[in-house]
Amino acid sequence: MRAAVIGLGVEGKKAFNSLINHGWDVYASDLNVNVDLSGLDIPKLDMELIKRGDSFSFISSNFVLDIGFTNPDEIDDCDAIAISPSMWGGSFASKIVENGKLLCDVLTKHRDLFTIGITGTNGKTTTVHMLKEILENAGKKVLVGGNGGGGFEGYYDLILEANEKDYDILLVEVCDMTLDFANYCFDFDIVGLTNMGNDHMDVHKTVANYKNSLVRFFKDKNIVIAYNQDFKADFIDSASNSIPYFESQEELQVFGEFNRCNAGLAAAIAIELKIKKSIIKESLNNFKAVAGRLDVYPLNDSLIYIGKTDNSDALASVLAENNFYAIFIGTPRPHEKHRLDILDEVVKYNPEVIVLFPGLDDNFEVAKYRLNSLNYEGRVEIATSLDEIIALVAEFSHEEAMLIGGNGQDVIIDIQERIRLLSQNCN
Structure with a gap:
């Protein structure tokens, strides 16, 4: 199988590495000649470099990497395409979807898994790790990933991994800048919202726009939101069902009231999944801070x-x-x-x-x-x-x-x- 990766930002690099690691041949490109290639698993041996003015190509036995230009013939020859989530909604992305070539439409086993999404401005990674520990302590086999900046493998890695191995639950951290993209790629059974904060306003422009993106994301879904969440009525109207959560009263090893909220969200979802309260309590009591988090x-x-x-x-x-x-x-x-x-x-x-x-x-x-x-x-x-x-x-x-x-x-x-x-x- 051969895949194209268009755009080598955080998610594009993760998609490239994951596809190579899963045995695919890859064509990848980025129009920016100054793109940062650090983080790509490019071998130093058995690779040819071809320069064409300001643009250049790396060619190896299992990949072609074009920088400064894109070869449409290479893309047409691929079985599946992975685009940067930032391209979602544009004409190029729409054409790929119409042709049925987006990777999540070529490999679809991930959509059969019970899927939990965690989104919001702050606390997503900690909440995901808390919930992962609870579910694994309950004997569930959990596949975790999503937001390329969250310390996980990316969205495409989830699709590839779910296609090859058996899991009980898919747990996805959803960046607030990729809500529409993630909504298309995954079939969410439950979505939890940590909070809404002042971040990524270069993308959202206004809090109202951010709220509207969440309203679209929550449409006809089972959502778990804070009892005092801003725009609560809008979110409830859009969702098929809503569950409130409160600050956890457990003895936590992590610091801060904000982590009590994260723990409260993880616990509320676990209760909805009928996880024993004793397992939830023990998991949260023993949870330690994720590297890089407070x-x-x-x-x-x-x-x-x-x-x-x-x-x-x-x-x-x-x-x-x-x-x-x-x-x-x-x-x-x-x-x-x-x-x-x-x-x-x-x-x-x-x-x-x-x-x-x-x-x-x-x-x-x-x-x-x-x-x-x-x-x-x-x-x-x-x-x-x-x-x-x-x-x-x-x-x-x-x-x-x-x-x-x-x-x-x-x-x-x-x-x-x-x-x-x-x-x-x-x-």
Whole structure:
């Protein structure tokens, strides 16, 4: 079988790798000659490079990779096509659907599985992992994936994996930017909403647009939403059935009221699936934070809170939990100016020190300009390496607490691991 992968963003790269790993031949292309190819499983040996002006091709025994152009004949020769979710709704995507060549229409076994979707702005990954542990402790064989930025394999990997092996439940993390795409690809039996927050507004433009996307996604579905969810009436009107959830009252090892909400959502879905309450309780009691998500480590006299908080609502929920002497913020990509709203929350909180570090990019000047425009008068530090970050953490470790968050999950995981080791050795 041969598949085409159009677009090499996060989901496209995951689709390419997954198809290769599942034994497919692949044609892949991206029109951007400067596309980041890191993360692609491209072998260094047995591969030919052909340059054509600004564009170029990698050719190997099981794939062709065109950068800067797309060869329509290669696409026509493929049995299935994987497009970037961001292309959904366009004429090219519509043509692929009409021809029945979208991968989810060629391989359809995944649609026979009982399927749970978890969507929302914040807390999706933690909720998915909580629910996965509950279901597996109940003896279910669970296939997990979805949102390419959630630390999972992507949507297409779910389709490929479900086609080859037997599972009881398909558990999908659905990014709020890919709702319509995921709605077409999967047959959801239950959908849980963590929350609605201020993120991806470069895509949604307005909260009303985001709400309308969720209304479409929820249409005729069994949904689980917070008892106090904004736009609750709109969502209930669209759904076939709605179940409210509340903050969990269990003894959790993860920190924060927001994680009590995540646990409450996971528990409500598990109860709907008739999972024993004793299994739910034990699973939540033993659940530990997912790598890169918020966790707390003691160091000397301080508590260090560290985890991805890449939008203003996520950061505000953490800032409400403690008094932070210093706040470390990973910077976003230059074009993601909407993510600079997190600095507005930091300045509103007014810590003694703000430390900027490279999260998704070395975007320091834009971040410093934002801090100046907000009239922040405290100390500002720039930490360009992990060692510099750790040195500042050590300097502030006799204060009550500090927070390390912002953008850049991979960077934050590296910092988190170093802090964990320091905590173990010093405490």
